[in-house]
Amino acid sequence: MAKVTLQSIADRVGVSRMTVSNAFSRPDQLSAELRTRILAAADELGYVGPDPAARALARGRTGSVGLLLTDELSDAFQDAVATEFLTSVADALNTEGLAVTLLTSGTPDGPYVPARDVAMDGAIVYICDASSPDIEWLERRGLPLVSVDRDPSPTAPSVNVADRDGARAAAQHVVDLGHRSIGIINLDSGFDIEGLPTANRPARERLLGWREALDPAGLEPLVRTAKFRPHVAVEDIARELLDRPDRPTAVLCFSDAFAVATMRVAESLGLRIPEDLSVVGYDDSPLATAVRPQLTTVHQEVSSKGQEAVRTLLQRMRGQEPGEPERVLLPTTLVVRDSTAPPPDIAQL
Known part of the structure; x- marks a missing residue:
């Protein structure tokens, strides 16, 4: 079966190839009646539309x-x-x-x-x-x-x-509540000689923001890092942070997903949230209001x-x-x- 082209439709309707092309790409150039006739002929012939590659070449853009x-x-x-x-x-x-x-x-x-x-x-x-x-x-x-x-x-x-601003506010919040033993679970993305994440801007900015609130209070957090996937890795890190005699009373997390994983581990260890442990997330994703208790977090648009x-x-x-x-x-x-x-x-x- 021969391929249906603009010329095939033009021959069927009795118009020029350019007129058929206008019916698809510049409909304002035709009367409604003529365009309807052309589209009907195209449908009858099984025409699937202008070739995307040819159209992109003609327009100089792909869309x-x-x-x-x-x-x-x-x-x-x-x-x-x-x-x-x-x-x-x-x-x-x-x-x-x-x-x-x-x-x-x-x-x-x-x-x-x-x-x-x-x-x-x-x-x-x-x-x-x-x-x-x-x-x-x-x-x-x-x-x-x-x-x-x-x-x-x-x-x-x-x-x-403004990741740093959000992290600073989160850390200041737990400091103002009276917490002095604070843990951090950040994203593992490689580090420079000062211990700052290198490959992920949000991870670096959030760590700097947490420090900007904790350092003036004379607090040295227990910092741990975890990968996004699998989440079991986050839970392993949270367990290592919480299952210890000197466990923190508050944990600041890189994301809501990290925070929810931390809450699950805390509950498995018999810790009550927030009575025994405060947890703060980041992002204000749907997870933040889906868990119980609902999560204190940093909202980003x-x-x-x-x-x-x-x-x-x-x-x-x-x-x-x-x-x-x-x-x-x-x-x-x-x-x-x-x-x-x-x-x-x-x-x-």
Whole structure:
């Protein structure tokens, strides 16, 4: 069976090939009656629409924006914060008539590297390690880029959260409650000579924020780190931190997921929350209100982060970015719920 083309439809209706093309791409150029006739003929002939590759070549754009992730997609979709971010990006692009293409890390020397080989008009780089070869490919292609939850590039706009402010408020909260023995469970992402995380900006900024509240109070926290996956690793770290005679009376966690895992371990050890142990999370994800007691946590505007990423990227794609690359820093807010209280020695007075 011969392939149905624009010319096939033009011959059926008795119009030019350009008129048929306008029916699909520039409907305002035709009368409603003529466009209806052309679409009906296309449907009758089984025409599936203009070839996407040819259309992209003619327009000089693909209509798609890449979203680079270094984690496996299965991991990203199990994380409530990452899922909310991905959804907000997709929704914001959809309102602009654009699609999102998820890019995962490829083998740098492999036959197919998504960051190098996938057609796109621009890209959002989410969290990725600065040394990622995928970022280098995107930059070498000269694509408009925006970074999210990463240290800003000198040449591209960025969207970040005031992670340090949020962590400082969380730590000050437990200090003000009277806690003097405090634990921290941060994300394991590699460290510099000063013990600061190197590969993950939120992990580094949150640790600095916690310290900014604890150091002036003369408090030295018990710091432990854990990987995002599997969560059993977080529980192992929490157990090592809590199953000891000198256990902390409060634990500050990198995320709500880490905090919920810590609460599960505490309860398995017979510790009551918040009577025996206060726990603070980060993100204010749906997990924070799904657990009992509900979790004290730091709220960040995840949806706004996705919307701002799209807005700044579109500005760059359209050549509308004014002056230096834009630096968006979204606020954070401490949300006090039921998982924090004064330590036992103060509560019993």
